[in-house]
Every structure is written in C-alpha cells, then in structure tokens.
Amino acid sequence: MHFSPRSLAILIGGIGLASQMATAADGVGKVDYTKRINGGSAVAVYPVPYVVPTRAEIQAVLDRIHDQVERTTTLKVFDNRTGVEIERPDMANLIPSAVVDRRYGNLNLWDYTNGVIISGFALIAAETGDASYSDYNVRFYDFIFTWMPYFRALEEKTGKRNDFSRMIHMSALDHCGSITAALIRTQRTHPDERYRAWIDTVADYISNQQFRFEDGTLARERPQPRSLWTDDFYMGISFLSQMGLLTGETKYWDDAVRQVVQLSARLFVSEKGLYDHGWSENTAGYDPRFYWGRANGWATMAMVELLSVLPPDFKGRDDVLRLYREHMRALVELQDGSGLWHNLLDKSGTYLETSASAMFVYGLAKGVNEGWLSPIYGPAAITGWNGLGSRVLPDGRVDGICEGTTYANDNTYYFHRGASSHTTFFGPVLYAGAEMMKLLKNPALTISAAAPNAVNSAIHFKWTADVEAAKASKK
Numbered sequence: 001m002h003f004s005p006r007s008l009a010i011l012i013g014g015i016g017l018a019s020q021m022a023t024a025a026d027g028v029g030k031v032d033y034t035k036r037i038n039g040g041s042a043v044a045v046y047p048v049p050y051v052v053p054t055r056a057e058i059q060a061v062l063d064r065i066h067d068q069v070e071r072t073t074t075l076k077v078f079d080n081r082t083g084v085e086i087e088r089p090d091m092a093n094l095i096p097s098a099v100v101d102r103r104y105g106n107l108n109l110w111d112y113t114n115g116v117i118i119s120g121f122a123l124i125a126a127e128t129g130d131a132s133y134s135d136y137n138v139r140f141y142d143f144i145f146t147w148m149p150y151f152r153a154l155e156e157k158t159g160k161r162n163d164f165s166r167m168i169h170m171s172a173l174d175h176c177g178s179i180t181a182a183l184i185r186t187q188r189t190h191p192d193e194r195y196r197a198w199i200d201t202v203a204d205y206i207s208n209q210q211f212r213f214e215d216g217t218l219a220r221e222r223p224q225p226r227s228l229w230t231d232d233f234y235m236g237i238s239f240l241s242q243m244g245l246l247t248g249e250t251k252y253w254d255d256a257v258r259q260v261v262q263l264s265a266r267l268f269v270s271e272k273g274l275y276d277h278g279w280s281e282n283t284a285g286y287d288p289r290f291y292w293g294r295a296n297g298w299a300t301m302a303m304v305e306l307l308s309v310l311p312p313d314f315k316g317r318d319d320v321l322r323l324y325r326e327h328m329r330a331l332v333e334l335q336d337g338s339g340l341w342h343n344l345l346d347k348s349g350t351y352l353e354t355s356a357s358a359m360f361v362y363g364l365a366k367g368v369n370e371g372w373l374s375p376i377y378g379p380a381a382i383t384g385w386n387g388l389g390s391r392v393l394p395d396g397r398v399d400g401i402c403e404g405t406t407y408a409n410d411n412t413y414y415f416h417r418g419a420s421s422h423t424t425f426f427g428p429v430l431y432a433g434a435e436m437m438k439l440l441k442n443p444a445l446t447i448s449a450a451a452p453n454a455v456n457s458a459i460h461f462k463w464t465a466d467v468e469a470a471k472a473s474k475k
Contacts, residue, residue, distance in 0.1 A: 048338050048386045052449040052459060055437045058385070061392050062124055062433045065426065066133060068396025069117065072104035073136070075143040089150035098154060100147075100163040106424050110144055110167040112235065113424040115178030119238075120430025122185040127434045137186045145194040173210060173218065173235035176202045181305075184242040203243055206236060207255070216255070217262040224280035229407050230267050230295035231277075233260070233302035241306045250314075256306050257316035264323050267299075273330025274345055275299045278407030290414055291345040294402060297359025297428065300327060304366045321372060328367060331360050332380045339387025343402055344414050351419060354391045354400040358428035361385050365435040368461065369442055378439065378447065378461030385436045388429055398426035 044050070077086045081097040100108045107114060118137045125134040144167075151164035166175045180202040187195040206218075213219050213226070218236045220227045237256045244252035266279045269289060277292040303324040310317045334345050340352040341360060361384035367373035368381065391399045399421040408414060439445070446467045451457040 048383070048390050050383065050450055050459070051386065052382055052440070052447055053385060053389070053436070055440050057389075058433050058437050058440075059128065061389050062430060064392060064394070064396040065398065065429065066121070066124075066136075066396070069107065070136065071396075073107040073140065074101045074104070075108055075139060076101045077147060089147055091150060091153060094150070094154050094157055096154065096158050096160075098151070098162075105422070108143070109163060110148075110175075110179055111424070112174050112178035113427060114140070115180070115182040115238075116427025117424065117430065118179075118182035118427075119185055120427045120434065122182065122189070123434035124430060127437050134186075134189060137182070138190050141183060141186055141192070141195060145192075145198070170202070170205045170209075172220070173206065173232050176205060177232075177235035177239040181238040181242045184239070184246050188246060199243070199246070202239065203252075206239060207252075210236075215262060216258060217266075218259055223278075223407060224282055226281040227407065228263060228266055228279040229277070230263070230275045230292075231298045231407075233263060234298035237302035238305050241302075241309050245309045253306070253310060253314060254316075257310075257314070257320060260303060260306065260320045260323065261316060268323060268327075270326070272346070273326050273333075275327070288409055290408070290411065292405065292414055293341055293343050293345055293353045293356030294359070294405065294425075296327070296331070296345060297356040297363075300324075300331075300359050300363035301428070301431065303327070304363050307370070307372065308366070324363075324367070324372065328364060328373060328377065332364070332377060335360075335380055335384065336387075338390075339383035339385070340391075340400075343417065343419070344411070347411070347415070350415055352387075352400065353402050353419060354388065354398055355402060355425045355428050357384055358388055358426075358432040361388060361432040362428060362435050365432065365439045368445070369435065369439055371444070375445055375461035375463055378445065379459040381436065381439060382459055385432060388432060392429070393421060397421040398429055401425045 077089075077098055077100055078084065079086055079095050079097050080099040086095060086098055102108070107117075118140065121133040121137055125131065125137075148164050148167065151162050152168050155162055155165060155168065170176045180199060183195055184199055187199060211219055211221055217228065218232050220229055220232070237259050240252045240256035240259070244250060244256070264275075267275050269276060269291075272289075272291065274291045275296045276287065276289040277295040278290075279287050303320055306320060307317070307324065310320070331341070331345070335341060336348075336352055338352055340354070340357040342348055343350040343353040343356070345356075361381050364373065364377050364381040364384065368375055368378050393399055400419050401421070401423045402425070403418045403420070403423060404425075405414070405417050440447070444464055446462050446464045448460045448462075450459050
C-alpha cells in the first residue's frame with residue numbers, strides 16, 4: 001500500500017499516540033497529560049527574521065546603497081563621437097555630439113527617479129547628521145545647473161533634442177515635480193540663486209501650464225485623451241507641499257489638498273481601501289481597476305509629505321488624514337508574510353515588489369512617529385523593513401524592483417512587468433530607512449521584541465505614556 005508523505009506522517013503520529021495511551025492504560029510508566037509532548041508547540045520558522053532591527057543595522061543598509069550611488073554617479077559629460085570627456089561647458093565651442101554619461105543608468109540626469117533618491121538622502125542627512133548624503137545632493141544639482149545652459153544652447157544651435165530637453169521643455173509632471181521637490185529640499189539647506197530661479201519656473205509650469213481637468217485636477221492626455229494617474233499624487237503633490245513650505249504661500253497647500261481629494265474621488269476605491277492605477281473619463285463610470293503596488297505607493301508618500309507640512313487646523317487636512325488612514329489599514333491587511341507586498345496588491349500570483357513595499361513602510365513608520373496612526377501599526381513597519389533589507393544586495397543595489405510601468409487596462413500587462421536590481425527606483429528604500437531609524441528612537445513609543453523561539457511571542461508597540469500609566473497604577 002502506498003502512502004503520501006502527509007498521510008504517512010499522520011499515520012506515524014497516530015501510532016505514537018496510541019502507544020502512549022496503551023502504556024498508560026497498562027500502568028507501565030504513567031503519562032502526565034498536563035504537559036505537552038516535546039516541551040511545547042512547534043517553533044515558527046520565518047523566511048525573513050522576525051526581529052526588531054537596530055539603528056546601526058538600518059544605517060549599514062542605507063550606507064551600502066549610498067556607496068553604490070556614489071560609485072555610479074559620475075557627473076560627467078562626454079563627446080559621444082570620440083569618447084573623450086568634456087571637462088567644462090565651453091559656450092564658445094559647442095560640441096554637437098556631447099552627451100551625459102549613461103553607462104550606469106540615469107543617475108546623472110534630471111529625472112524623477114533621482115528626485116526620490118535625493119529627497120531620501122536629504123531625510124537621511126537630517127536624521128543621522130551624515131553630511132555625505134547632503135553633499136551628494138549639492139554636487140548633483142551643481143552639475144545639472146552648470147551644464148544646462150550649454151545643452152540649451154546646443155539644442156538651439158542644432159535643433160535636436162538632447163539629455164536636458166525634458167528639463168528645458170517640460171511637458172509632464174514626470175519632467176519636473178519629483179526632481180524639483182528634491183531641489184527645494186536642497187535649496188532650503190544650501191541656497192543657490194540658480195536653484196531658486198528654476199524652482200519658480202517649475203512652479204509656473206505646474207500651476208499654470210500643466211494639463212488639468214476643468215475642476216483643477218492634475219491630469220494627462222495619455223493613454224486616453226483625458227486620464228488620471230495615481231502616480232501624479234507624488235509627481236505633483238510632493239512639489240506643491242515643498243513649495244508651500246519654501247515660500248509660506250498657502251495657495252500651494254490649497255492646491256495639494258485639492259489634488260488629494262479630487263484625485264481620490266475618481267481613483268480611490270473605498271470598499272478596497274486601495275487606489276486604482278489610472279482612470280479614464282471615457283469609461284462612463286465602468287473603469288476596470290488595477291491596484292498596482294507602486295501607484296499606491298506614490299499616493300502613500302504624497303499624502304504623508306503633505307500631512308507633514310500642513311498646520312493641524314488647515315482646511316481639508318482632515319480629509320487627507322482620513323484617506324491616508326483608510327489606505328494604511330487596507331495595506332497592512334494585504335502585507336505578505338515576508339513583510340513585502342505584491343506587485344498587484346490584491347493578486348498573490350504576482351511577485352513581491354520592493355519599491356512599493358518601501359513606500360508603504362515609510363508611510364506606516366511616519367504615521368506612527370507622528371501619531372497619525374495607532375502604535376499597533378508599528379510591527380507591520382518593522383516586518384516590512386526586514387523584508388526590504390533582504391532585497392538590498394551586498395554591493396548596494398536593490399533587487400526586486402518593478403520596471404517603469406504605464407497605466408494599462410489589463411491584468412496581463414501588470415502580471416508580467418519585469419523586476420530587477422538594475423533600475424533607479426530604489427529611492428523609496430532610503431525614505432523608509434530614514435523613518436525607521438526615527439521610529440526606533442522615538443521616546444513616545446515603547447517597543448517589545450519577540451523572544452527567540454518563544455511560543456506566542458510577537459513584536460508590540462505601545463505609547464510610552466500608556467506603559468508608564470500602567471506601571472503607576474500597579475504601585
């Protein structure tokens with residue numbers, strides 16, 4: 001007779017229990033039935049360590065990423081015809097074949113993914129005091145504004161687009177929002193007239209030239225003529241949040257709140273607590289919904305950045321806070337046992353994706369730190385960070401990151417998006433790490449770690465005031 005492995009295990013277990021019972025019945029060696037066999041329950045085996053990391057451990061992960069960025073950001077321009085470096089922008093000797101170095105990807109370019117990296121570096125510098133992070137930001141922007149006039153003149157001379165054309169001829173929020181939000185952070189700590197002038201140029205574009213619906217909602221004319229993308233939470237709102245902080249003009253915050261509320265009215269699915277990746281006006285209200293991870297991450301980061309700068313009594317802030325809380329609750333319920341989230345959040349058949357997971361870890365940690373969320377959300381942030389740490393390679397590259405993804409209308413497209421360690425979408429991991437370091441030293445919180453191999457032991461967060469009150473009541 002053939003037994004499956006599972007059946008055989010059940011059979012052997014049954015024989016063992018029957019033998020014990022027979023022995024007890026015969027009186028040959030009594031069995032104490034108040035004690036568990038083998039001393040207790042099976043010990044849980046976690047694929048990612050179920051532990052509370054230290055600040056030093058988090059810092060080490062961030063430093064690896066930082067070192068990798070430093071190694072691969074050359075801040076150089078070459079003559080693509082000869083391969084010779086052009087060491088300085090000689091306006092009297094324009095070289096038509098001049099190109100920005102792309103051997104290591106887009107790290108030398110005015111690009112929205114670099115905006116996330118630079119903002120992440122700014123947060124780490126502020127949290128750790130490590131000036132090497134903020135120094136990188138200054139060197140990057142000095143390179144951009146040193147070479148931008150040269151490439152502008154080159155385009156005027158040749159009539160051909162070049163590596164600075166997206167910056168010079170903004171035509172989408174991707175071309176300016178994220179990277180200029182990071183520029184504002186740099187301007188606030190390292191003022192530069194060139195930075196300030198360009199910030200105003202971008203403010204004019206986003207406020208007065210970017211395509212919007214009649215009600216003022218930031219929109220796109222692709223892939224359908226009148227479309228909304230959840231990506232534009234971050235691409236637009238991050239800039240508006242920082243611009244209000246820089247100038248003190250509340251019109252930028254008014255616009256940011258309006259974007260959260262109006263974009264959410266069409267993109268947030270309340271029964272799911274999630275954001276659809278995109279919405280097209282021509283569906284007559286029957287838009288198919290696809291809950292792409294990074295799109296939801298953009299919404300998370302944008303709402304958190306806005307809540308971070310708004311005064312407590314600012315009009316509309318409560319609406320933003322409500323949407324954020326609903327979103328966080330839904331996300332925690334969808335977190336995988338590895339601590340990460342799936343590329344399509346509600347489709348466990350899609351792979352576990354790193355960049356969106358980092359965005360959610362940042363949103364959770366920030367929410368607990370600021371008191372927007374209950375401390376019960378802390379363990380999800382911890383386990384999320386542990387999952388992220390498992391994706392950071394020894395050389396500082398970050399694995400499992402979904403490639404650039406447009407707004408699509410079928411599951412097949414999202415299911416098969418590529419993921420690798422050769423993209424520049426790792427900036428959210430920097431955000432997450434900076435906020436996790438802050439979480440671990442927050443005096444308002446008391447964290448109890450899970451005891452190794454202990455039965456029913458879990459990570460718990462409590463408000464320190466509640467812990468102290470409980471201690472006092474027992475005296």
